[in-house]
Structure formats: structure tokens, C-alpha cells
Amino acid sequence: MKIGIASDHRGYKLKNDLISKLSDLGYNIIDYGTNSLDSCDYPDYAYKLGNGIINHDVDYGVAICGSGIGISIALNKMKGIYCAKVDNKIDAYHTRCDNNTNCVAFNGEKSVDEALEIVKVFVNTDFSNLDKHVRRINKVKMIENGDYHA
DSSP, X not given: OEEEEEEOGGGHHHHHHHHHHHHHTTOEEEEOOOOSSSOOOHHHHHHHHHHHXXXXXXXXXXXXXXXXXXXXXXXXXXXXXXXXXXXXXXXXXXXXXXXXXXXXXXXXXXXXXXXXXXXXXXXXXXXXXXXXXXXXXXXXXXXXXXXXXX
């Protein structure tokens, strides 16, 4: 399994610590930056990570910024990216099981151990494929494509 990970400067330390822990567990990680603590713009790294997901260079994405919100908004502007800002393992489970998301975001203040547990739940949870969830996801895709009419 390949996991792409990206952050802005406020998520840089957590990103590097998380890469180390995930690599130790045998996950194949692609680092989409940033590569320093210098101030930078989260959309630049969201775009790189999103393209990695869209192009199937990675199976899942992990995005980190100061709040986890900005980078998730940027990712969700990309067609085919479904990113959820999560705060805990329960959120990570439900966003995969119910929403079939392909990217998870959180804030750079999380401890590496908490972030690791969130990512492990996220990447190891399968989509339920229940009719109600498929129907709802299809409506989201219709909105994304400009084809939805309530």
C-alpha cells in the first residue's frame, strides 16, 4: 500500500515524524512536501498530493496543516478527491466506511502517536458499499460534475 503525505510548514514536523513511524510499519510512503519549516502555502502541497491520488501514484493521502481545515478544503476542490478533516479514530473509520474518502486531514498539533493511530484506522477500513452510502456518494459526484438537481 502506498500512502502520500503532504503538509505546510505548520505540519512539517508531524509529517516527518509520521513518515518515519509509517515506514517502520512497512508502509510505502511518498512525501509531497513541504521540506522545511519556512512559511509556505498549503494549496501548493494539497495540489501535489491530490494529483498523486488522482494519478494512482498512491492509494491514500494524508494532509496536514495548522488546522487541517485549509488543506482539506484545497484538496476537495480537486475532482475525484474526497478528503475529510478528522480528529480521532472514530472519524477516520466512518469517513472510510461510510463516505469512501481517499484522503484524510488533521492539524499539525496532533501527537505523532495519535496521528499514526488515525492513519492506520483510515487505511485499513474498507468502504461498506451499503446501498445508502453508494447513493449518497453518487449524489456528491453529481454535485461535483454540475449534474445534481434537488
